[in-house]
Amino acid sequence: MSLVERFKAGLVRSKEGFLRSLDLLFRGGELNDEFYETLEETLILGDVGVETTLKLVEQLRAEIKRYRITERSAAKELLVREIAGLLTGEEEQPPGGKPRVILLIGVNGSGKTTSAAKLAHRYRREGKRVLLVAGDTFRAAAIEQLKIWAERAEVEIISQQPGSDPSAVFFDALNAARARKIDVVIGDTAGRLHTRVNLMEELKKINRVIGRVQPGAPHRVLLVIDATTGHNGIAQAAHFNEAVPVNGLILTKLDGTARGGIVVAIQDLLKVPVRYVGMGEQLEDLLPFDPHDFARALLA
Numbered sequence: 001m002s003l004v005e006r007f008k009a010g011l012v013r014s015k016e017g018f019l020r021s022l023d024l025l026f027r028g029g030e031l032n033d034e035f036y037e038t039l040e041e042t043l044i045l046g047d048v049g050v051e052t053t054l055k056l057v058e059q060l061r062a063e064i065k066r067y068r069i070t071e072r073s074a075a076k077e078l079l080v081r082e083i084a085g086l087l088t089g090e091e092e093q094p095p096g097g098k099p100r101v102i103l104l105i106g107v108n109g110s111g112k113t114t115s116a117a118k119l120a121h122r123y124r125r126e127g128k129r130v131l132l133v134a135g136d137t138f139r140a141a142a143i144e145q146l147k148i149w150a151e152r153a154e155v156e157i158i159s160q161q162p163g164s165d166p167s168a169v170f171f172d173a174l175n176a177a178r179a180r181k182i183d184v185v186i187g188d189t190a191g192r193l194h195t196r197v198n199l200m201e202e203l204k205k206i207n208r209v210i211g212r213v214q215p216g217a218p219h220r221v222l223l224v225i226d227a228t229t230g231h232n233g234i235a236q237a238a239h240f241n242e243a244v245p246v247n248g249l250i251l252t253k254l255d256g257t258a259r260g261g262i263v264v265a266i267q268d269l270l271k272v273p274v275r276y277v278g279m280g281e282q283l284e285d286l287l288p289f290d291p292h293d294f295a296r297a298l299l300a
């Protein structure tokens with residue numbers, strides 16, 4: 001299945017209105033005020049967000065006028081391009097250095113541990129030597145969960161006793177990674193509400209300790225957001241970003257939402273690129289995010 005098909009199947013499986021309404025809207029008819037109004041409504045209901053929707057529709061109006069487009073089908077192509085453009089952030093060169101350190105953070109249950117395992121699996125399949133870090137020391141079950149995933153993905157793991165300081169786990173893990181010539185270190189962390197000050201301080205400490213053992217690390221701080229939580233995700237993201245600079249998002253459970261529009265809103269408001277999307281619960285169900293494919297899938 002191509003990426004477009006995969007996105008589309010995942011998004012549509014939840015069968016509700018968003019994609020179908022868009023599809024119907026672009027089938028035929030004039031490009032009149034009613035068209036623009038319905039388009040706005042549909043995008044907002046699809047979680048694209050008011051601000052982003054208004055911007056997109058205004059741009060679309062201008063382009064339709066500029067290119068003297070009269071057909072809805074041609075307008076659709078313009079909208080696909082617009083959305084893809086909006087989703088394509090500026091790509092910075094990630095700082096080098098070995099091992100590459102990736103830290104996963106986010107609220108409870110967003111999909112951090114599963115995504116850590118899926119990422120480990122991806123890198124492993126590329127032939128990289130991967131080390132998972134059980135940085136969620138809060139619950140014994142969390143450590144066990146990651147151990148099981150590490151076994152399935154056939155990657156190494158570093159863990160300590162439940163209740164130990166997560167910063168200490170990362171300190172040990174990074175030293176071990178350098179000794180073992182690991183290519184990629186992927187750190188799981190405990191779920192935390194962005195409103196809990198002490199837990200956000202703990203996150204800052206983890207970040208500092210990692211940077212002290214390996215200057216320049218963590219190379220990626222990926223905020224994991226559950227796509228089904230809608231615009232709550234955006235508020236969370238802003239808070240996490242204040243604690244530690246987030247330079248990528250993983251949007252999970254996109255297979256469980258009819259409202260893929262959240263991707264567009266997040267990208268527009270936060271200016272943090274979506275790096276991966278979760279489309280299921282298995283190791284293979286993490287896809288690198290492709291703006292063009294995604295925009296096309298939304299409007300396919």
Ligand SMILES: Nc1nc2c(ncn2[C@@H]2O[C@H](COP(=O)(O)OP(=O)(O)OP(=O)(O)O)[C@@H](O)[C@H]2O)c(=O)[nH]1
Nearest residue numbers: 108109110111112113114191252253278279280281
């Ligand atoms: N359908 C679907 N389920 C997912 C996806 N990612 C994670 N899940 C499920 O979401 C639930 C929570 O996932 P975890 O990875 O444990 O989430 P977490 O962020 O580590 O949770 P805490 O450690 O408790 O904060 C599990 O049942 C996962 O199988 C996804 O992309 N799609």
Ligand SMILES: [Mg+2]
Nearest residue numbers: 112113136142
């Ligand atoms: Mg977890």
